[in-house]
Amino acid sequence: MTTQELPNWLKQRAFLTPDRTALTNGDVEYTFGELWEKAISIGEQLHTIVKHSSHPFLGLMIKNKVESVFLVHAIQQLGFTTVLLNNKLSENELSFQIQDMGLGTVIYDDEFAGKLSFLGGEVEGVSFSQLFGTDPTRFEVKDHFQLDQACSVMYTSGTTGAPKGVLQSYGNHWWSAIGSSLNLGITENDTWLCSVPLFHISGYSILMRSVVYGMNVRLFETFDVEGINRELMSGNVTIMSVVSNMLSRLMKDMGDETYHPRFRCMLLGGGPAPLPLLQKCKENGVPVFQTYGMTETASQIVTLSPEYSMSKLGSAGKPLFPSELKIKNEEGTAKANQEGEILVKGPNVTTGYYRREEANAKSFESGWFHTGDIGYMDEEGFLFVLDRRSDLIISGGENVYPAEIESVLLSCDGVEDAGVAGITSDEWGQVPCAFIVKKDHLTKEDIITHCEKNLASYKRPKKIVFVDELPRNASNKLLRRVLREQWEKGMVADED
Amino acid sequence: MTTQELPNWLKQRAFLTPDRTALTNGDVEYTFGELWEKAISIGEQLHTIVKHSSHPFLGLMIKNKVESVFLVHAIQQLGFTTVLLNNKLSENELSFQIQDMGLGTVIYDDEFAGKLSFLGGEVEGVSFSQLFGTDPTRFEVKDHFQLDQACSVMYTSGTTGAPKGVLQSYGNHWWSAIGSSLNLGITENDTWLCSVPLFHISGYSILMRSVVYGMNVRLFETFDVEGINRELMSGNVTIMSVVSNMLSRLMKDMGDETYHPRFRCMLLGGGPAPLPLLQKCKENGVPVFQTYGMTETASQIVTLSPEYSMSKLGSAGKPLFPSELKIKNEEGTAKANQEGEILVKGPNVTTGYYRREEANAKSFESGWFHTGDIGYMDEEGFLFVLDRRSDLIISGGENVYPAEIESVLLSCDGVEDAGVAGITSDEWGQVPCAFIVKKDHLTKEDIITHCEKNLASYKRPKKIVFVDELPRNASNKLLRRVLREQWEKGMVADED
Numbered sequence: 001m002t003t004q005e006l007p008n009w010l011k012q013r014a015f016l017t018p019d020r021t022a023l024t025n026g027d028v029e030y031t032f033g034e035l036w037e038k039a040i041s042i043g044e045q046l047h048t049i050v051k052h053s054s055h056p057f058l059g060l061m062i063k064n065k066v067e068s069v070f071l072v073h074a075i076q077q078l079g080f081t082t083v084l085l086n087n088k089l090s091e092n093e094l095s096f097q098i099q100d101m102g103l104g105t106v107i108y109d110d111e112f113a114g115k116l117s118f119l120g121g122e123v124e125g126v127s128f129s130q131l132f133g134t135d136p137t138r139f140e141v142k143d144h145f146q147l148d149q150a151c152s153v154m155y156t157s158g159t160t161g162a163p164k165g166v167l168q169s170y171g172n173h174w175w176s177a178i179g180s181s182l183n184l185g186i187t188e189n190d191t192w193l194c195s196v197p198l199f200h201i202s203g204y205s206i207l208m209r210s211v212v213y214g215m216n217v218r219l220f221e222t223f224d225v226e227g228i229n230r231e232l233m234s235g236n237v238t239i240m241s242v243v244s245n246m247l248s249r250l251m252k253d254m255g256d257e258t259y260h261p262r263f264r265c266m267l268l269g270g271g272p273a274p275l276p277l278l279q280k281c282k283e284n285g286v287p288v289f290q291t292y293g294m295t296e297t298a299s300q301i302v303t304l305s306p307e308y309s310m311s312k313l314g315s316a317g318k319p320l321f322p323s324e325l326k327i328k329n330e331e332g333t334a335k336a337n338q339e340g341e342i343l344v345k346g347p348n349v350t351t352g353y354y355r356r357e358e359a360n361a362k363s364f365e366s367g368w369f370h371t372g373d374i375g376y377m378d379e380e381g382f383l384f385v386l387d388r389r390s391d392l393i394i395s396g397g398e399n400v401y402p403a404e405i406e407s408v409l410l411s412c413d414g415v416e417d418a419g420v421a422g423i424t425s426d427e428w429g430q431v432p433c434a435f436i437v438k439k440d441h442l443t444k445e446d447i448i449t450h451c452e453k454n455l456a457s458y459k460r461p462k463k464i465v466f467v468d469e470l471p472r473n474a475s476n477k478l479l480r481r482v483l484r485e486q487w488e489k490g491m492v493a494d495e496d
Numbered sequence: 497m498t499t500q501e502l503p504n505w506l507k508q509r510a511f512l513t514p515d516r517t518a519l520t521n522g523d524v525e526y527t528f529g530e531l532w533e534k535a536i537s538i539g540e541q542l543h544t545i546v547k548h549s550s551h552p553f554l555g556l557m558i559k560n561k562v563e564s565v566f567l568v569h570a571i572q573q574l575g576f577t578t579v580l581l582n583n584k585l586s587e588n589e590l591s592f593q594i595q596d597m598g599l600g601t602v603i604y605d606d607e608f609a610g611k612l613s614f615l616g617g618e619v620e621g622v623s624f625s626q627l628f629g630t631d632p633t634r635f636e637v638k639d640h641f642q643l644d645q646a647c648s649v650m651y652t653s654g655t656t657g658a659p660k661g662v663l664q665s666y667g668n669h670w671w672s673a674i675g676s677s678l679n680l681g682i683t684e685n686d687t688w689l690c691s692v693p694l695f696h697i698s699g700y701s702i703l704m705r706s707v708v709y710g711m712n713v714r715l716f717e718t719f720d721v722e723g724i725n726r727e728l729m730s731g732n733v734t735i736m737s738v739v740s741n742m743l744s745r746l747m748k749d750m751g752d753e754t755y756h757p758r759f760r761c762m763l764l765g766g767g768p769a770p771l772p773l774l775q776k777c778k779e780n781g782v783p784v785f786q787t788y789g790m791t792e793t794a795s796q797i798v799t800l801s802p803e804y805s806m807s808k809l810g811s812a813g814k815p816l817f818p819s820e821l822k823i824k825n826e827e828g829t830a831k832a833n834q835e836g837e838i839l840v841k842g843p844n845v846t847t848g849y850y851r852r853e854e855a856n857a858k859s860f861e862s863g864w865f866h867t868g869d870i871g872y873m874d875e876e877g878f879l880f881v882l883d884r885r886s887d888l889i890i891s892g893g894e895n896v897y898p899a900e901i902e903s904v905l906l907s908c909d910g911v912e913d914a915g916v917a918g919i920t921s922d923e924w925g926q927v928p929c930a931f932i933v934k935k936d937h938l939t940k941e942d943i944i945t946h947c948e949k950n951l952a953s954y955k956r957p958k959k960i961v962f963v964d965e966l967p968r969n970a971s972n973k974l975l976r977r978v979l980r981e982q983w984e985k986g987m988v989a990d991e992d
Contacts, residue, residue, distance in 0.1 A: 006818050006843075015877055016814050017801060178674055182709060185682045212817065213678060305513060318512050321708065322502050347502075381511055 005144040006174065009211045010036055010073050017214045024191075025066050025219040032214065039073035044136030046074055049126055050105055051137065057153065059098060059106030059123075061085040061116065064198050064221045067128055071107060072198065072207055077141060081150040083165070084199040088474045091118055093163070097155055098123055101165055101354065107131060147171035153354060154201055154295045165354035166295045168201070173208040175347035176298040179320030183303050184239070184265055184289070186213050193240040195220035195228060200475045202241050202269065205299035223476075225253045235260035243270030245417075245476040248277050251284065258285055265289050269300065270477050274407040278313050292316035292385050296369060298348045301325075302383050315382040316375075322346050326368070327377055339376040339386060343368045374401070391480045393422030393430045400432055400459050402480055405451075409434055409461075412450040414442030419470045420461065421484040434461035435483050435492065437469060465492050501640040502670065505707045506532055506569050513710045520687075521562050521715040528710065535569035540632030542570055545622055546601055547633065553649065555594060555602030555619075557581040557612065560694050560717045563624055567603060568694065568703055573637060577646040579661070580695040584970045587614055589659070593651055594619055597661055597850065603627060643667035649850060650697055650791050661850035662791045664697070669704040671843035672794040675816030679799050680735070680761055680785070682709050689727060689736040691716035696971045698737050698765065701795035719972075721749045731756035739766030741913075741972040744773050747780065754781055761785050765796065766973050770903040774809050788812035788881050792865060794844045797821075798879050811878040812871075818842050822864070823873055835872040835882060839864045870897070887976045889918030889926050896928050896955050898976055901947075905930055905957075908946040910938030915966045916957065917980040930957035931979050931988065933965060961988050 006012075010032075013022075018033030030038065050058065058080040062068035075082045083101050085094060087109075095118065098106065103123055108116055110127045119125035145151075151170045155163045192210065194217050196202040210217045218237050220228060229250055231237045240263075242250070247268055266281070269291045281288045291303040302325060304317030319325045323346030327334035334340040345368045352360040363370050374392060375385040386401045393400040402420035409418035417437035422430035436447065444464045451460045471482040486492045502508075506528075509518075514529030526534065546554065554576040558564035571578045579597050581590060583605075591614065594602065599619055604612055606623045615621035641647075647666045651659045688706065690713050692698040706713045714733050716724060725746055727733045736759075738746070743764055762777070765787045777784045785805060788798040798821060800813030815821045819842030823830035830836040841864045848856040859866050870888060871881040882897045889896040898916035905914035913933035918926035932943065940960045947956045967978040982988045 007820055012817060016817065181677060181682065185684055186677065187681045187683060321508060321512065324503055 004148065005146050006170075008077075008142055008145055009208075010039055010077070011141065011143070013211045013214055020214050021191075021216040022210060023066060023069055023217050023219060025221070028066060030066065032211075035070070035073065038070040039077050040141065041136065042070050042131070043074035043077045044138060045131055045134040046071075046107070047078060047139040048134050048137045049124075049131065050078070050080070051139070053104050055080075055102065055104035056150075057081050057083050057101050057103055059083045059085055059101070059103045059108075060199070061087050061106060061108040061112050062198055063087065063109050063111060064194065064203065064219055065109070066219065067132075068109065068198050069207060069217070069219070071128075072204070073211075075107075076145075076151065078139060079142060081153060083153045084204065086155065086199055086474055087112060087115070087197075091115070094118075097163065097165070100163075101153060145170045147174060152204060154199070154204075156295050164356050164359055166350050167352060167354055168295075168298050168350060172298040172348050172350060173205065174212065175322055176205055176300065177209040177212040179322050179346070179348060180209065180300055180303070181213065182321040183305060184267075186215070187238070189262075190238045191216040191218050191236060193218045193220065193228065193231060193237045195223045195246070196241050196243075197474050201293075201295045201299050202243075202475055206241065223249075225249050229253050229257075232259045232263050233257055235262040238262055239265040239267060241267045241269065243476045244268060244273040244277055245472060245478070247273070247281065247288070251277065251280055251286070254284065263287070267291055267300070267303070269293055270475055273314075274403075274410045275314055276407065276411040282310065282313065290314070290316050292342075292383060294371065296350045296363075296371070297323075297344060297346070298350070301344050301346060301348060304382075308382070312382050314384065315378070316385050317383060318381055319344070319346070320348075323348060325377070325383060327375065328370075334376065336379045337376055339374055342371045342373045342375045342383070342385070344371060345369065391421070393420075393432050395422070395425070395430050395432065395458055396428040400430075402432065405432055405434065405455065405459055405461065406478075408451060408454045409436065409447065411454075412442075412447055414439045414446065417470050419478050419480060419483050421480045421487065423463065423484065423487050425462065431462035432459065433463040433465065433483075433487060435465050435467050435470060438466055467492055500644065501642050502666075504573075504638055504641055505704075506535055506573070507637065507639070509707045509710055516710050517687075517712040518706060519562060519565055519713050519715060521717070524562060526562065528707075531566070531569065534566040535573050536637065537632065538566050538627070539570035539573045540634060541627055541630040542567075542603070543574060543635040544630050544633045545620075545627065546574070546576070547635070549600050551576075551598065551600040552646075553577050553579050553597050553599055555579045555581055555597070555599040555604075556695070557583050557602060557604040557608050558694055559583065559605050559607060560690065560699065560715055561605070562715065563628075564605065564694050565703060565713070565715070567624075568700070569707075571603075572641075572647065574635060575638060577649060579649045580700065582651065582695055582970055583608060583611070583693075587611070590614075593659065593661070596659075597649060641666045643670060648700060650695070650700070652791050660852050660855055662846050663848060663850055664791075664794050664846060668794040668844050668846060669701065670708065671818055672701055672796065673705040673708040675818050675842070675844060676705065676796055676799070677709065678817040679801060680763075682711070683734070685758075686734045687712040687714050687732060689714045689716065689724065689733040691719045691724060691742070692737050692739075693970050697789075697791045697795050698739075698971055702737065719745075721745050725749050725753075728755045728759050729753055731758040734758055735761040735763060737763045737765065739972045740764060740769040740773055741968060741974070743769075743777065743784070747773065747776055747782070750780065759783070763787055763796070763799070765789055766971055769810075770899075770906045771810055772903065772907040778806060778809065786810070786812050788838075788879060790867065792846045792859075792867070793819075793840060793842070794846070797840050797842060797844060800878075804878070808878050810880065811874070812881050813879060814877055815840070815842070816844075819844060821873070821879060823871065824866075830872065832875045833872055835870055838867045838869045838871045838879070838881070840867060841865065887917070889916075889928050891918070891921070891926050891928065891954055892924040896926075898928065901928055901930065901951065901955055901957065902974075904947060904950045905932065905943065907950075908938075908943055910935045910942060913966055915974050915976060915979050917976040917983065919959065919980060919983050921958065927958035928955065929959040929961065929979075929983060931961050931963050931966060934962055963988055 014032045014036035022032040022035040023030045105124045152168045153165045194206045266288045291300045293300040302316045327340040329340030405420045419435045423433045425431040471479040510528045510532035518528040518531040519526045601620045646663045648664045649661045690702045762784045787796045789796040798812045823836040825836030901916045915931045919929040921927040967975040
């Protein structure tokens with residue numbers, strides 16, 4: 001039987017295991033029974049506001065708070081599709097997304113009242129405090145979720161091309177959760193620490209897994225390094241999602257301590273990770289699972305299985321059970337160790353971008369999604385992600401991958417953080433430029449010497465720029481495009 | 497996206513985790529990589545035999561041996577639907593199923609050559625040794641399994657009505673495995689002990705879960721009580737499927753020992769379990785998970801969650817996450833604690849019986865399957881299965897449930913085993929008759945006294961018959977219908 005519908009997830013979960021812990025934040029705790037009640041009672045308030053709306057989409061701008069989790073579920077219960085607005089965007093960017101999705105209402109955390117002060121007219125803005133002060137009206141709770149219905153929309157991070165709304169169906173989230181469980185396992189005592197943004201797929205997918213698995217989410221409002229390290233050492237938490245920058249900060253703060261043996265998975269996504277960091281984690285006994293995924297795949301699609309976490313260090317692993325992967329180059333499907341574009345397929349992959357016929361035609365081909373990223377598979381089928389395509393530097397006809405150079409730079413004593421971008425060169429087309437956050441007493445000569453030891457000539461940075469910090473997006477991904485733009489606009493300068 | 501297909505399960509599993517243990521039997525061990533090779537090499541031999549066949553179905557008569565597991569997978573790889581023939585059936589019963597399914601070929605373990613000597617003419621019989629001596633021919637391995645394709649057919653046990661072939665799709669097996677994992681969890685070190693028959697859904701579903709989860713199956717050829725108890729005490733095994741008769745024998749042999757802490761789930765199916773047995777397990781610290789399922793639901797559909805295993809003793813639990821349950825009586829959907837027919841719904845439920853229009857029309861109603869079994873749900877929604885409908889005894893207008901009476905009888909000192917069936921009575925229509933396997937020095941007076949203490953008058957057995965053993969089917973389910981028939985034919989007699 002091909003299944004079109006499943007029981008309403010939160011309702012079913014609250015029926016099956018009402019007393020199991022669903023959500024904690026500091027000392028605050030909610031069971032699945034309580035989460036269900038919150039979703040319904042807030043849903044009834046929201047219903048008063050949107051019951052005459054003809055818009056299928058509802059905007060939501062949130063921080064990582066328990067109220068945001070209630071809202072996510074309330075909107076699902078009302079049957080609307082949630083458009084998750086990135087709270088770091090500028091007014092222009094937000095306006096674009098709101099118009100692009102044709103939103104009629106945006107619900108927002110009171111903290112964003114200023115940022116959204118431009119709302120009004122055709123687009124109603126409703127703050128949390130307005131919403132929570134509204135009289136409730138009853139609505140009919142659906143017994144089932146339709147798997148092909150759009151559950152959420154997220155705009156791609158903007159590190160590549162023009163922003164596009166990614167439609168994520170209930171089915172996409174379901175299969176993502178199931179695919180992850182078949183790789184990482186599920187135990188009754190799992191707790192997933194969420195300090196990644198709830199408005200990104202990394203955070204939102206934790207909420208979906210929580211309901212499907214019956215698993216506790218330990219929510220952090222900010223990336224509180226010390227507090228999170230204490231959690232990981234306490235044994236309260238078994239799994240955490242990070243990107244490499246977060247992991248690096250955790251490792252620095254960790255010192256000589258070790259994490260609790262119950263902590264079983266540090267899920268590391270958000271782009272290729274520097275090898276020195278992975279090696280440090282290995283030495284400290286931190287169970288890192290590298291993973292590869294994106295908004296379009298409703299989070300992970302390729303993850304390293306536990307038995308290979310050490311022997312295949314640096315690899316993102318193999319596809320999750322329901323998914324597939326191939327590498328394509330000019331000659332067709334690439335052979336082992338040949339690099340090319342990463343293509344993915346599976347029931348967690350989006351059906352497409354909202355109203356982007358051209359991009360959809362370009363990105364999807366017989367069920368395969370063209371990620372635009374570059375990588376290769378080794379003889380055993382393990383994926384190694386080399387870079388995000390848009391960041392690829394082509395220098396004198398040679399492909400240069402910023403992540404590889406960054407990895408080398410980070411292994412240099414005195415380098416705190418490093419980003420590499422391609423800058424225009426009359427001679428070579430592009431050359432790599434290194435942007436370095438340094439500790440005391442590091443000179444450019446030190447870096448050059450280190451690179452000469454570790455990199456082929458064409459890969460060595462032709463410029464080195466010291467900066468105070470590197471541009472990163474809300475999920476801490478390095479924005480190499482912004483580095484390049486800052487350079488081109490003269491906002492960062494070579495002090496030589 | 498509504499998913500129609502998934503990667504070929506065994507191929508994908510062998511690709512993802514080739515070195516993980518898939519199957520062990522005694523000292524013999526196969527990894528998923530080796531299981532895949534076996535499935536393909538035996539598939540190539542089988543291909544030589546069936547390549548010109550126009551039959552979509554292939555008969556299979558097996559015992560619990562590793563070769564049988566290879567065959568199960570080889571047939572899936574070839575794209576045929578396996579008709580699993582119960583190896584305890586008589587020639588007449590087998591002939592009926594073979595004709596009913598229109599089989600052209602039956603593959604069988606050499607041990608059944610005698611039983612299948614009637615084959616020939618239009619139905620070719622091929623023994624394992626013939627098959628394994630056949631020259632291979634290559635076939636094209638499919639990259640995907642279609643979820644709506646029939647994977648297997650099993651005839652209902654025959655304890656109710658006329659035998660019917662239940663069509664089990666790949667989707668049914670997939671969702672069954674996923675539903676189970678969301679309740680019981682999955683860990684990397686799980687091993688599922690299989691001593692239930694592979695030709696029944698209880699055993700076949702273990703093989704399917706194994707491939708989907710990447711989990712070891714510890715196969716037992718027979719129900720070797722001592723050997724199995726040793727396994728459960730050793731910590732090699734984490735989960736085992738049993739019916740109450742098997743569990744009872746394990747408990748008797750167990751003595752003062754305890755099972756290893758790694759043994760985390762004794763999955764108890766096959767009908768309502770006697771409370772004294774459940775209590776004994778509780779005292780001995782055996783983690784019993786009662787479950788309710790049938791061939792039509794591709795194994796479990798209702799299972800008690802771990803946190804309720806003690807507080808809801810005797811209940812089969814709540815539906816698995818993707819499934820639903822309701823109780824129906826004359827007035828419609830029953831209220832809490834009202835008994836009625838058990839109806840189930842979910843993606844693991846069969847789409848129907850093969851060529852049984854009438855039975856299908858009767859059994860399926862807007863996606864709900866009428867199980868014919870009787871039960872109720874308590875205020876919290878926990879299912880209590882009272883009886884299989886066909887066994888219901890109606891005595892003087894009162895419903896009498898054999899399982900309830902058996903449970904009382906088994907709590908009587910000196911009763912080794914007990915079965916209850918309705919026998920014809922001029923006065924009451926039917927009256928319950930007890931069939932008792934006794935230890936020494938038990939008298940009918942003892943039993944009557946015990947029943948008077950524990951049962952309402954109309955429920956007390958009106959006849960007590962001592963027998964040497966009770967009739968059970970291959971999965972050890974008590975056959976109450978056979979008890980009744982034996983009584984009616986005078987094959988067992990009241991010695992009074």
